[in-house]
Amino acid sequence: QCRHRGMRICRSDAGNAKSFTCTYHGWAYDIAGTLVNVPYEKEAFYDHKEGDCGFEKADWGPLQARVETYKGLIFANWDAQAPDLKTYLSDAMPYMDTMLDRTEAGTTVVGGM
Numbered sequence: 001q002c003r004h005r006g007m008r009i010c011r012s013d014a015g016n017a018k019s020f021t022c023t024y025h026g027w028a029y030d031i032a033g034t035l036v037n038v039p040y041e042k043e044a045f046y047d048h049k050e051g052d053c054g055f056e057k058a059d060w061g062p063l064q065a066r067v068e069t070y071k072g073l074i075f076a077n078w079d080a081q082a083p084d085l086k087t088y089l090s091d092a093m094p095y096m097d098t099m100l101d102r103t104e105a106g107t108t109v110v111g112g113m
Contacts (some may be wrong), residue, residue: 001063001078002027003035009062020062027060035060071100 002009002022009020009029019036021028026038037058038044045055051055065076068085070093082088089096 003060003062006063029062033061033064034058034063071096073100 002024004022004027005024007022007024009022009027010017017031019028021031024038025033026037030036038055038057040043041055063078064071066082067074067076068082069075069090070085077085086093
């Protein structure tokens with residue numbers, strides 16, 4: 001996601017690109033995720049008192065999702081303050097395990113108790 005307004009900067013699941021450009025305001029990132037171009041950078045961020053732009057592109061890389069897996073499922077979260085996946089899923093994990101721990105041989109249910 002673009003650090004400026006959170007727009008998606010990569011619109012393809014696969015392929016080749018030399019850079020990624022946000023369609024909202026045109027911020028461009030190289031393939032390593034470094035911000036390389038901000039349209040009207042000097043006009044938007046110039047500080048007349050300091051005499052320079054004062055905008056550090058290195059501090060404005062794209063937002064990155066935290067990605068975790070559980071039982072072959074992939075979960076991504078944009079919130080850096082959110083709890084880890086196992087904490088978040090805690091009460092749901094036994095139910096997920098029941099659904100996801102199946103084998104090709106099938107599941108045998110034994111009644112009683």
